[in-house]
Amino acid sequence: MAIMMPASDPAVLDRREAIVAALRAIVPGEGVIDSAAEMLPYESDALTAYRQPPMVVVLPDTTEQVSKVLKYCFEQGIKVVPRGSGTSLSGGALPLADGVLLGLGKFKRIREIDFDNRVVVTEPGVTNLAISQAVAHAGFYYAPDPSSQIACSIGGNVAENSGGVHCLKYGMTTNNVLGCEIVLMTGEILRIGGKAAENSGYDLMGIITGSEGLLGVITEVTVRILQKPETARALMVGFAEVEAAGECVARIIGAGIIPGGMEMMDKPAIHAAEAFVHAGYPLDVEALLIIELDGPGIEVDELISRVEAIAQGCGSTMCQISNSEGERNLFWAGRKAAFPAVGRISPDYLCMDGTIPRGALPKALARIRDLSKKYNLAVANVFHAGDGNLHPLILYDANKPGEMERAEAFGADILRVCVEFGGVLTGEHGVGIEKRDLMGEMFSEIDLNQQQRLKCAFDPQGLLNPGKVFPTLHRCAELGRVHVHGGKLAFPDLPRF
């Protein structure tokens, strides 16, 4: 594997039997898995190019068990990798050979539905979609909708700060969670936030969200729920040039319209999707926008006509408007199936996740095409155009020697382009191991040290999910040192009053 993980501790591996026995004393029965065959499903997440069997898998089903497992591991100096449903696209749940894989899959209960306060209190193993389903009868839903929502767990969503096609209007996970119960590496159980709009003190919920399982293990989450919009309609708009599609996106936003979703696909992605789901996509356009407006019918109808006029003004070559739920779903079917559609035309693909300022879309796409030639690998592009989040899909064949390495180098170059244009390495998939070694493209050592100091406040021994997010690990004591310059600082020219 191209990514170096922290070296295994032979002293821990030597004690494996004793460790398994101690864990069995905490989590009885089938909650501890140590046979190679049974651990197989846990050896990777959705970044399947990387695999590593853990030392042992533990599946607790109470907060107390989680606490005891962590306390034991803390005292014994054993690394722990938390895992939800294992749908991470960045390797956030990749096990360590000398680590305990702590699965939260048994935390499957919704604890409370509170319509008056518009929140759901849930265990972390509940899937994203199950929350929406549990409140659908009262017209509510949970807004963030990552495309893995059937399978991904809410605990994993919090860890990764998951997005989805609707986050332009409704925000990401961080904008939709209010509180949690979290267990620190020491075993300490804390409650942060609750049903109120804001926590007291520092916004620890905000820092835990998106921390990729490095700060603590979440055992309960309180999420906001919203009333479902009365109606939703979509437009499918084709353009002969990517620039025109980019301009259309900018003008819609500039007109003060925030669509529920605004997606773009380039020609290779359109062709792959159309061949797969027959959504009726035009095959003669260079870029296709799918724009969804939601709200009261009267509003949606008005906005549809405004968006249609903007699209025409930008030189759209085709525009279709959904007149039924069936039609709207068909427009989306191709976009939603874009990844598997690409999977059909290529043995393997790598999905990137950079974000750029919206205005840089055409430039970025041109650069990606140049890189595609340079690396001699095809690429299909799908974008969350509304928020500039790119998902270039790099096509390769892992069975051809060197091709995966070439695809990874191509991907890294795409992310460098994103940063060069003022964007970031990852919009919603997380850093994990996948983008870990690129963190230096975006952050200085000082920036990263500050982030790692924060990690030290939660996990001073660095036992929780080490090897993820940060390219270089430092000891907490070393990071905490303040360099005092003996009070002799040259500071003569600062105005004083």
Add this chain to the structure above:
Amino acid sequence: MDTLKVRDAKDVEQAVREAVASEQPLEIIGHGSKRLIGQPMATNAVLDLSALSAVTSYEPNELIVTVQAGAPLADVQSLIDSKNQQFAFEPVNTAALLGTPELGTIGGMIGAGLAGPRRIKAGGARDHLLGAHAVSGFGDSFKAGGKVVKNVTGYDLCKLLAGSWGTLAVMTEVTLKVMPRPESERTLVLRGLDAIVANQAMTAALGSPFDVSGAAHLPNSALRSSEAGGLGELGAGREALTLLRLEGITVSAAHRAAALAEALAPFGSAQILEDAASAHAWSSIRDVIPFAASGALGGAPVWRIVCPPAAGGALGEQLARDTGGDMIYDWGGGLIWAALPPTPDAQAGFVRRRVEAAFGHATLIRAPEQVRRNVDVFQTQPRGLADLSERVRLSFDPKTILNRGRLTRGPAA
């Protein structure tokens, strides 16, 4: 007192390093508009950021603005207003409440993190801070977040900076999300409800599909001052007012206002305010004008209480009854501004017991310095959480140089 007027991030680094070396804590200010909030500090040097006032870039089509931390909030607001955009979280202007000049910087807006009525729909300051450059208590400039809305690269340090009252790092430049200003707004006004029933009406409205962007209740007692709480004609009847706001394109706001009025018919018939009248009412609520320092309740200590929204009505009624104080309810009941009869401790013990029982927390947002010396201005947290918060703070500012003692009483911080 020494005032260091910094010109750029390098100056800030130098000032902090010097402060670390000489072990002299710094008070961080922009315009100083919120200096009356928090525990009185024992700092003897001021780091003045007001000269860092430039707008670095404003890109309306990207929905972002990047400004230096000392930029005047009013200037930035009029800049984005010129493109029909706004800070959707409606930052609270504390000038009238505190009786201070009409000032304030972007850095103060984020550091205090006080959000107005639209928080229930659009989130708070923390949801709009996309990126920051800041100087930690190590004297090092660091970057947090980025300049795009969608970003999960590394820890989301921006969340910590928002609402940290300058105790973690000195922000020098921030990137904020801006949103389109709604084309129209309508406000439903229900009259004569008590706080409990008003809370029920607001809960019903917020649980409806009509996308309510403001839900507030003003008991008649809050409208007793001569200016009727800054609400003009609306407050002249001295009747309790329950206000529900709908925003969006004109046809939609009007349609939803009518539909909501129908849905809320059991609570009484609603008057509907349009655009300017609606906006005026909400700015009064946002800035807590009924409790203005110059008004009838100007001498009362004011608590800002955040609690689960459906519990707000009962909590507020109880506080009003037992203290003789006045309440204003916002966020559908999830935010209570409580003006209490003055006592040496602003009735802190009593308020906190009641608020904690309702799973909320309370900040003493306005009180004389002597009172703030005697009480915990900010909610104290349970032991484990307080310890973690302190470790987090020390990870940014190990020598407690920045705004020492602003958040907590006691020797350490």
